[in-house]
Amino acid sequence: MSDVIFVGFPYVALALAILVGIYRYRSDTFSYSSFSSQLLENQKLFWGSALWHYSVVLILLAHFIAFLLPPLWGGIVGGSLRFFLESLGLILSLVGFLALGWLMMRRFSTRRIYVVTTRMDWVVVGLLAFQMILGFVVSLSYRWGGEWFVSSTAPWLWSLVTFSPKPEYVTAFPFLIQLHFFTGFLLIALFPFSRLVHLVAFPIGYLWRPYQRVIWNRAPRPGPGFRTS
Amino acid sequence: MDIRAQVSMVFHLDKCIGCHTCSIACKNIWTDRQGTEYMWWNNVETKPGTGYPTQWEDQEKYKGGWERDSRGRLKLKLQGRAGALTNIFYNPSLPTLDDYYEPWTYDYKNLFDAPEGDDQPTARAVSLVTGDFMDTLEAGPNWDDDMGGSEVYAANDPNVLKSLSESEQQSLKTLEQTVFFYLPRICNHCLNPGCVAACPTGAIYKRGEDGIVLISQNRCRAWRMCVSGCPYKKTYFNWSTGKSEKCILCYPRLESGQPPACFHSCVGRIRYIGMVLYDADGIEQAARSPDDGLVDAQRALIKDPYDPEVIAGAKRNGIGDAVITAAQNSPVYKFVKRWGLALPLHPEFRTMPMLFYVPPLLPVIAAIRDGQYETTAGMETAPADETGPNLNTVDKARIPMQYMASLFTAGNVEKIKQVYHKLVAVRMYMRSEQVGDQREEDVQEALRRAEFTPEQCVSVFELTSLPTFEERFVVPPMERERAMDGELPPLDPYSRKAAGGFGFRDAPARRF
Numbered sequence: 191m192s193d194v195i196f197v198g199f200p201y202v203a204l205a206l207a208i209l210v211g212i213y214r215y216r217s218d219t220f221s222y223s224s225f226s227s228q229l230l231e232n233q234k235l236f237w238g239s240a241l242w243h244y245s246v247v248l249i250l251l252a253h254f255i256a257f258l259l260p261p262l263w264g265g266i267v268g269g270s271l272r273f274f275l276e277s278l279g280l281i282l283s284l285v286g287f288l289a290l291g292w293l294m295m296r297r298f299s300t301r302r303i304y305v306v307t308t309r310m311d312w313v314v315v316g317l318l319a320f321q322m323i324l325g326f327v328v329s330l331s332y333r334w335g336g337e338w339f340v341s342s343t344a345p346w347l348w349s350l351v352t353f354s355p356k357p358e359y360v361t362a363f364p365f366l367i368q369l370h371f372f373t374g375f376l377l378i379a380l381f382p383f384s385r386l387v388h389l390v391a392f393p394i395g396y397l398w399r400p401y402q403r404v405i406w407n408r409a410p411r412p413g414p415g416f417r418t419s
Numbered sequence: 420m421d422i423r424a425q426v427s428m429v430f431h432l433d434k435c436i437g438c439h440t441c442s443i444a445c446k447n448i449w450t451d452r453q454g455t456e457y458m459w460w461n462n463v464e465t466k467p468g469t470g471y472p473t474q475w476e477d478q479e480k481y482k483g484g485w486e487r488d489s490r491g492r493l494k495l496k497l498q499g500r501a502g503a504l505t506n507i508f509y510n511p512s513l514p515t516l517d518d519y520y521e522p523w524t525y526d527y528k529n530l531f532d533a534p535e536g537d538d539q540p541t542a543r544a545v546s547l548v549t550g551d552f553m554d555t556l557e558a559g560p561n562w563d564d565d566m567g568g569s570e571v572y573a574a575n576d577p578n579v580l581k582s583l584s585e586s587e588q589q590s591l592k593t594l595e596q597t598v599f600f601y602l603p604r605i606c607n608h609c610l611n612p613g614c615v616a617a618c619p620t621g622a623i624y625k626r627g628e629d630g631i632v633l634i635s636q637n638r639c640r641a642w643r644m645c646v647s648g649c650p651y652k653k654t655y656f657n658w659s660t661g662k663s664e665k666c667i668l669c670y671p672r673l674e675s676g677q678p679p680a681c682f683h684s685c686v687g688r689i690r691y692i693g694m695v696l697y698d699a700d701g702i703e704q705a706a707r708s709p710d711d712g713l714v715d716a717q718r719a720l721i722k723d724p725y726d727p728e729v730i731a732g733a734k735r736n737g738i739g740d741a742v743i744t745a746a747q748n749s750p751v752y753k754f755v756k757r758w759g760l761a762l763p764l765h766p767e768f769r770t771m772p773m774l775f776y777v778p779p780l781l782p783v784i785a786a787i788r789d790g791q792y793e794t795t796a797g798m799e800t801a802p803a804d805e806t807g808p809n810l811n812t813v814d815k816a817r818i819p820m821q822y823m824a825s826l827f828t829a830g831n832v833e834k835i836k837q838v839y840h841k842l843v844a845v846r847m848y849m850r851s852e853q854v855g856d857q858r859e860e861d862v863q864e865a866l867r868r869a870e871f872t873p874e875q876c877v878s879v880f881e882l883t884s885l886p887t888f889e890e891r892f893v894v895p896p897m898e899r900e901r902a903m904d905g906e907l908p909p910l911d912p913y914s915r916k917a918a919g920g921f922g923f924r925d926a927p928a929r930r931f
């Protein structure tokens with residue numbers, strides 16, 4: 191059973207995310223959009239969207255650092271910053287959860303927003319809220335998870351990456367933590383089938399691209415030109 | 420010198436009758452789909468008035484266009500590059516649907532299906548967004564149509580608020596002084612577009628060959644910064660597909676030799692379209708000019724299409740003979756450069772808009788005489804203290820010159836007066852020729868002040884009042900036709916198969 195949950199399912203989820211994600215990008219680029227609803231409702235969006243995105247970005251960042259550089263993360267959370275980081279994570283997950291709740295309330299109660307919400311939107315937002323509250327409960331009831339991550343979760347994830355899966359790293363975890371893993375990979379599996387794809391559309395290139403874009407039907411003309419790209 | 424070609428436009432405001440035929444032609448072709456109902460790629464505003472979306476000209480609110488910083492550098496008023504990424508979750512300067520209006524239709528079915536009763540059945544308004552009944556319609560297309568003098572609309576025109584004194588604002592509200600004119604607006608296809616610069620993804624681009632600004636529907640990711648970045652609010656967000664859309668200058672029509680639909684259908688024949696050749700190397704410098712120099716700086720970018728050096732530069736950049744000939748015959752070049760009659764709308768936004776307006780003379784000369792409203796009061800030689808198209812017209816204008824300057828010359832009153840002196844001179848000269856009731860010395864003085872010759876007056880008159888279809892619309896053969904004629908290396912006709920137009924094989928609708 192643990193092989194299915196901690197080996198098979200993660201591989202399926204990642205394969206879906208990558209293969210279907212690429213397939214969708216190539217065959218249906220048009221559908222890659224964040225589907226902003228700000229035009230339809232502006233007031234309630236601010237607190238929900240800003241708080242949600244900033245909290246989840248920070249939380250994901252912490253997860254990624256812990257995954258990519260376990261020794262560094264272990265050093266940080268093992269030191270004097272431990273209490274600060276654990277508290278910050280706790281607060282962020284609560285803020286993220288509340289912001290999501292606010293956004294769901296907005297989607298449900300504002301008619302203009304309700305009519306542009308798809309079933310998949312509800313599934314995704316519900317799962318995200320569930321995942322947020324799981325993270326909150328886990329960090330509240332099983333203290334110092336940041337350190338466990340280094341010695342158990344990170345090796346498990348790396349064992350998956352290196353195709354030598356070792357589910358025994360995480361099979362002994364309490365149920366809630368295992369559920370947190372499962373929901374995480376479920377979200378990854380849903381990534382290419384939902385509006386979550388806007389994650390990879392984050393336009394970091396704006397920091398350096400020239401302001402103006404000129405596209406020629408034919409090859410560009412010689413000469414330096416005005417801020418052509 | 421980097422000579423490029425641009426499809427450029429002139430709207431002659433004296434001829435606009437405010438019939439909205441242009442808007443309807445555009446809507447029927449391009450924006451009758453779900454999510455685009457509220458979009459008016461072409462709209463006609465009443466000025467003074469608040470416009471569409473409400474008070475779009477107020478850049479303290481919407482943060483569109485560019486500004487010069489203290490060191491004279493050009494920066495987006497909206498935000499810096501990092502700001503675009505930190506504001507991406509919530510754009511603080513985005514107009515919402517309520518700044519436009521909630522589109523609706525009517526429940527026509529009820530007219531047929533209603534059970535028999537004491538009252539006539541009605542067709543209630545139904546929202547095209549939610550499908551709910553709308554009991555109160557608070558705004559709609561052209562809601563402020565003809566509302567010159569209105570306390571709600573004209574009084575809240577950002578130009579009125581900015582440029583006119585308290586007493587001038589009051590006088591515009593008195594019935595006898597009420598004045599308005601129409602301002603048709605489409606995308607300006609700017610040389611330094613704010614929408615292109617504001618797009619985080621880089622989905623918006625200017626076509627090299629003709630300067631048309633387009634949004635790649637496949638690359639747009641709904642970050643909606645273009646809506647804020649365009650100071651003219653001519654990019655719109657499609658709430659149904661999650662993509663921004665804007666005027667495409669009917670490029671499929673242009674490519675087959677026809678003028679855009681709004682031009683073609685214009686009842687007052689106010690619209691002119693033609694190529695101009697400009698120096699792309701000078702754009703940034705021109706856009707950084709001080710406010711009162713912006714009009715001249717932009718005019719200086721447009722080059723004389725007969726100048727051998729310009730022609731050589733154009734050929735170096737692959738601009739074909741047909742385009743150069745079209746630029747030589749361009750009505751836009753005549754209005755903008757040769758006569759200096761057409762001005763850009765709000766040059767202080769620094770996007771270098773390539774749609775130019777001949778400001779209207781009629782709301783300037785109209786007056787009340789003997790209790791009668793006369794649009795041409797004092798066509799006969801009038802005493803110096805009366806209004807009318809005489810030497811004093813511009814100084815006694817019915818609508819303050821500061822207002823017109825706020826629209827067309829970034830507040831430079833002398834500049835707008837120059838244009839009006841020319842318009843008055845043409846009027847007076849042609850009237851003296853055809854009716855013969857003008858004092859000769861007045862006509863001579865008007866010509867001297869306008870720096871116009873009688874021949875120029877006749878040319879302006881002819882292109883204003885008597886132009887043919889071919890004189891108003893000088894559309895050169897575009898890329899595809901030129902390739903077919905063998906002027907360019909041949910295109911494989913199949914290379915663009917399924918890539919013409921928007922290029923969709925699936926319906927452009929939300930699928931996830």
